[in-house]
Amino acid sequence: MDVKLLTAEPTADERAAVDARLGPPSSAWDGGLDRTPRDLHLAYGGKSQRDRRHLLLPALQALQERIGWISEGGFGYVCERLSVPPADAWGVATFYMMLATTPRPKRVLHVCDDIACRIKGAKAACDGLRAHHSPPLAHGVVGGHGDARPGTHVTLNEFHGAWTTSPCLGLCDVAPAALYLEAGKAPVERSLGDVTSDAAMGLLGGGAEPADVLAPAPLGDPTKRVAPHDGTHIGSLGERRLLKRVGVADPTSLASYRAHGGYAALDRAFALGPEGVIKELNDAKLLGRGGAAFPIGRKWEAVRTQPERERYIICNADESEPGTFKDRVLLTGDPFAIVEALTIGAYAAGCSKGYVYIRGEYPLGAERIQGAINQARAAGLLGENVAGRGFAFDIEVRRGAGAYICGEETAIFESIEGKRGEPRNKPPFPVQHGLFDKPTIVNNVETLANVLPILVEGGAAAAKIGTAQSAGTRLFCVSGHVGRPGVYELPMGATLGELMTLAGGVAGTGTLQAILLGGAAGAFVRPDELSLKLTHEDTRAAGVTLGSGVVVAFDSSVDMKDVLLRIAQFFRDESCGQCVPCRVGTVRQQESLVRITTGKPLGGVSGELALLDEIGAAMKDGSICGLGQTAYAAIESAIKRLQLVRA
Amino acid sequence: MTMPHLKLVQLSRPTREPKRMIELTIDGRAVSVPEGSTILNACQALGIEVPTLCWLETLTPVNVCRVCVVEVEGARVLAPSCSREVEAGMKVKSRSERVDLTRKLVLEMLASSVDLSTSPGMAEMLAEYGAAPERFGECETVAQPVKVDNDLYVRDYAKCVLCYKCVEACGEDHQNTFAIAVAGRGFHAHISTEFAVDLPESACVYCGNCIAVCPTGALMSKREWELREAGQWDESKQTQTDTVCPFCGVGCTLTLHVQEGEIVKATSPLDNDITVGNLCVKGRFGWRHVQNGRTPSAS
Numbered sequence: 001m002d003v004k005l006l007t008a009e010p011t012a013d014e015r016a017a018v019d020a021r022l023g024p025p026s027s028a029w030d031g032g033l034d035r036t037p038r039d040l041h042l043a044y045g046g047k048s049q050r051d052r053r054h055l056l057l058p059a060l061q062a063l064q065e066r067i068g069w070i071s072e073g074g075f076g077y078v079c080e081r082l083s084v085p086p087a088d089a090w091g092v093a094t095f096y097m098m099l100a101t102t103p104r105p106k107r108v109l110h111v112c113d114d115i116a117c118r119i120k121g122a123k124a125a126c127d128g129l130r131a132h133h134s135p136p137l138a139h140g141v142v143g144g145h146g147d148a149r150p151g152t153h154v155t156l157n158e159f160h161g162a163w164t165t166s167p168c169l170g171l172c173d174v175a176p177a178a179l180y181l182e183a184g185k186a187p188v189e190r191s192l193g194d195v196t197s198d199a200a201m202g203l204l205g206g207g208a209e210p211a212d213v214l215a216p217a218p219l220g221d222p223t224k225r226v227a228p229h230d231g232t233h234i235g236s237l238g239e240r241r242l243l244k245r246v247g248v249a250d251p252t253s254l255a256s257y258r259a260h261g262g263y264a265a266l267d268r269a270f271a272l273g274p275e276g277v278i279k280e281l282n283d284a285k286l287l288g289r290g291g292a293a294f295p296i297g298r299k300w301e302a303v304r305t306q307p308e309r310e311r312y313i314i315c316n317a318d319e320s321e322p323g324t325f326k327d328r329v330l331l332t333g334d335p336f337a338i339v340e341a342l343t344i345g346a347y348a349a350g351c352s353k354g355y356v357y358i359r360g361e362y363p364l365g366a367e368r369i370q371g372a373i374n375q376a377r378a379a380g381l382l383g384e385n386v387a388g389r390g391f392a393f394d395i396e397v398r399r400g401a402g403a404y405i406c407g408e409e410t411a412i413f414e415s416i417e418g419k420r421g422e423p424r425n426k427p428p429f430p431v432q433h434g435l436f437d438k439p440t441i442v443n444n445v446e447t448l449a450n451v452l453p454i455l456v457e458g459g460a461a462a463a464k465i466g467t468a469q470s471a472g473t474r475l476f477c478v479s480g481h482v483g484r485p486g487v488y489e490l491p492m493g494a495t496l497g498e499l500m501t502l503a504g505g506v507a508g509t510g511t512l513q514a515i516l517l518g519g520a521a522g523a524f525v526r527p528d529e530l531s532l533k534l535t536h537e538d539t540r541a542a543g544v545t546l547g548s549g550v551v552v553a554f555d556s557s558v559d560m561k562d563v564l565l566r567i568a569q570f571f572r573d574e575s576c577g578q579c580v581p582c583r584v585g586t587v588r589q590q591e592s593l594v595r596i597t598t599g600k601p602l603g604g605v606s607g608e609l610a611l612l613d614e615i616g617a618a619m620k621d622g623s624i625c626g627l628g629q630t631a632y633a634a635i636e637s638a639i640k641r642l643q644l645v646r647a
Numbered sequence: 648m649t650m651p652h653l654k655l656v657q658l659s660r661p662t663r664e665p666k667r668m669i670e671l672t673i674d675g676r677a678v679s680v681p682e683g684s685t686i687l688n689a690c691q692a693l694g695i696e697v698p699t700l701c702w703l704e705t706l707t708p709v710n711v712c713r714v715c716v717v718e719v720e721g722a723r724v725l726a727p728s729c730s731r732e733v734e735a736g737m738k739v740k741s742r743s744e745r746v747d748l749t750r751k752l753v754l755e756m757l758a759s760s761v762d763l764s765t766s767p768g769m770a771e772m773l774a775e776y777g778a779a780p781e782r783f784g785e786c787e788t789v790a791q792p793v794k795v796d797n798d799l800y801v802r803d804y805a806k807c808v809l810c811y812k813c814v815e816a817c818g819e820d821h822q823n824t825f826a827i828a829v830a831g832r833g834f835h836a837h838i839s840t841e842f843a844v845d846l847p848e849s850a851c852v853y854c855g856n857c858i859a860v861c862p863t864g865a866l867m868s869k870r871e872w873e874l875r876e877a878g879q880w881d882e883s884k885q886t887q888t889d890t891v892c893p894f895c896g897v898g899c900t901l902t903l904h905v906q907e908g909e910i911v912k913a914t915s916p917l918d919n920d921i922t923v924g925n926l927c928v929k930g931r932f933g934w935r936h937v938q939n940g941r942t943p944s945a946s
Contacts, residue, residue, distance in 0.1 A: 085828075579711045
């Protein structure tokens with residue numbers, strides 16, 4: 001296709017950043033600087049260029065990391081390299097919140113003000129920054145009805161950084177948290193905990209810096225370390241199956257992984273054969289841990305039996321559900337396990353390519369998983385001939401760029417393909433038409449982590465853990481007002497009370513007001529419901545959900561209406577905007593809650609509650625994907641289960 | 648000279664297998680449609696009316712507006728009839744309490760955020776479902792100034808319901824120009840050129856095929872917009888005459904919309920196999936010479 005390109009030229013830095021990701025241009029036809037006599041006679045590119053469309057997001061990310069924002073010149077160069085129409089690429093660039101299309105300082109601090117951080121001091125930190133530093137960077141893009149042009153919102157100063165509020169960063173255990181990004185030749189990405197406004201201003205202004213809580217712990221005797229990084233507590237009731245190596249084995253060493261039982265499951269898989277592997281998973285009754293609880297064995301079998309030979313397996317590490325950080329702990333603490341489990345999945349279902357789609361806010365996780373892949377490849381455990389068994393499989397890491405919706409399984413496909421992360425309508429299902437329209441498995445990080453112990457223990461033995469309908473152990477992310485926020489592994493069937501005790505009981509005022517179970521798409525439970533058994537069947541019977549294993553505890557001091565407003569804000573910010581019920585419904589829902597909380601309800605509070613119910617029903621029934629379908633869930637539970645808003 | 652190869656090609660041309668027929672019931676009525684049909688197709692076969700906004704027979708369904716949702720027995724949520732393929736034994740309800748509630752809410756959500764004053768059939772649809780958008784009170788809208796940056800057509804995105812039709816028509820479905828795309832996210836998602844540049848700086852070729860598919864009048868030829876602004880647009884005084892475009896040898900059908908002796912708009916019928924409603928800049932906008940010197944207002 002003839003693509004009308006932009007006239008702005010890229011700077012040398014921009015060119016270098018893009019070329020580092022895409023490789024140098026092959027000729028003047030795809031952006032090369034020198035027009036050779038040969039170029040004047042022969043045209044190159046075309047389809048071969050367009051086939052690299054899936055590299056659009058990585059190329060834009062390269063600009064963002066190097067320059068701090070995406071200028072017209074840099075943007076145009078990416079379009080030229082990949083032969084993507086600029087308008088089309090603009091749609092992609094403006095979809096992801098970590099990509100800036102207006103000038104920004106090189107240093108930007110993303111301060112989490114989501115639920116778990118909010119109740120632990122994030123509001124004070126943000127207020128302090130507003131008062132003493134600058135207003136936050138505006139979200140939104142140039143040209144729409146939510147136009148955000150530079151200059152109107154923030155004064156740029158190249159020596160000082162800017163800041164912006166952020167949805168949940170997956171650092172709820174070290175709340176209040178922030179993500180520090182510094183663009184440049186050697187970009188800096190750091191996850192920070194216990195952030196105060198003074199510490200944040202120090203960081204942005206070049207003063208004292210807050211602790212880098214997720215920095216790799218100093219190497220020593222790996223067995224003596226209790227956690228993969230400071231600040232995170234890890235615990236369990238009974239045997240650790242998923243957290244076994246976390247904080248014990250060195251996550252940067254394949255040898256250490258092997259020494260702690262690594263790659264035993266892959267050997268077992270080769271002994272069992274593809275069908276044998278799937279049988280074990282079925283025997284273990286393993287259900288997906290991402291929220292939908294779909295049987296993994298059936299998913300793998302469905303892909304295994306497709307006539308199409310080109311198949312993919314994706315590890316969904318886009319963990320962005322507010323309050324969730326278990327995948328972060330697995331990715332940083334036991335990355336080789338994910339590589340091994342993907343290899344087993346690929347062997348069982350006949351996939352030759354795997355992807356780890358990790359959220360952009362997890363720099364250390366991305367580094368660790370990439371390191372694990374590199375070491376596995378060097379050891380012959382990935383590549384053309386995996387472990388000498390004659391099967392080819394390799395894994396590529398793709399980083400998200402700030403979009404909760406990309407955790408939706410079909411939105412992942414769109415994102416990897418280099419498009420806006422807009423979910424697809426189902427059916428057709430991913431096992432038939434997934435990534436690049438080929439049969440695809442998408443599994444959550446925790447689901448994959450479960451595969452290893454199942455193969456080692458045997459499916460039947462694994463099924464004995466937990467309850468009849470909810471087998472195995474489950475990771476819970478406990479945060480908010482508890483003594484020891486962290487990740488806890490419990491056999492299914494343990495109670496919420498047991499989990500709370502394990503996590504050090506109620507902290508803060510010491511009086512529990514409510515617990516958010518399952519995330520922003522989950523539900524609130526009352527303090528008198530601590531005997532609730534954490535299983536699929538018991539939570540379903542109680543009208544709540546396990547969701548992604550989120551447990552946020554709120555003490556008696558928390559203004560729960562503020563929490564509800566934040567949840568409503570989260571969904572309107574994170575809606576992709578594709579379908580009407582979600583795009584407008586999440587806004588109308590938030591507006592209604594604002595009217596209620598500011599004491600200006602339309603038609604009385606009962607009128608607003610009836611309106612919310614109708615908006616919620618339309619979102620649940622009419623939205624394309626799970627985001628819209630669950631956007632009313634937590635708010636509904638707060639109204640109906642906590643009776644937080646009374647007519 | 649013999650051409651055995653050509654002959655072989657002709658002989659081996661596959662005869663298209665007749666499509667399998669799928670039987671299903673809609674509102675209790677049995678219907679049989681070819682495999683690959685959508686629920687909407689099946690409804691149309693039965694003469695059941697299903698409202699649509701983002702669907703058009705000449706475009707790939709994007710199923711984003713959700714006014715065409717129907718209830719499929721056994722499904723957890725409603726299904727978009729415009730894109731869901733029929734399955735044997737499917738039991739569909741084209742109207743039900745759930746269907747009507749979702750349609751009503753979707754219409755209310757749109758009417759409360761978008762200016763629907765030039766959307767044909769919208770007032771009737773709102774009435775049919777009892778939509779009362781005012782119950783959302785004072786709420787956020789997509790209101791913004793109209794974009795007039797060229798002589799041929801205007802873009803009034805305060806009227807945009809984000810049906811994606813213009814993007815599809817500009818892109819792979821029809822024109823392959825890719826001048827516009829959906830940009831931004833959530834409620835702030837909108838149709839845009841790169842960096843929101845004006846149309847003359849974009850890849851736009853002014854075929855106006857986006858105008859032809861716009862269901863709300865957000866995209867409108869400049870002449871229609873001028874007449875509407877002046878309060879002179881009057882469809883009751885308009886006639887439509889089919890003719891052949893005089894410009895090139897393709898011979899696209901032109902439908903000339905004439906108001907009081909003046910051509911005010913040119914369209915092309917959707918049911919033409921070759922052009923499926925599309926024209927180029929000459930056909931869509933190149934008719935002013937016909938009346939130059941006759942109607943000063945059309946200069």
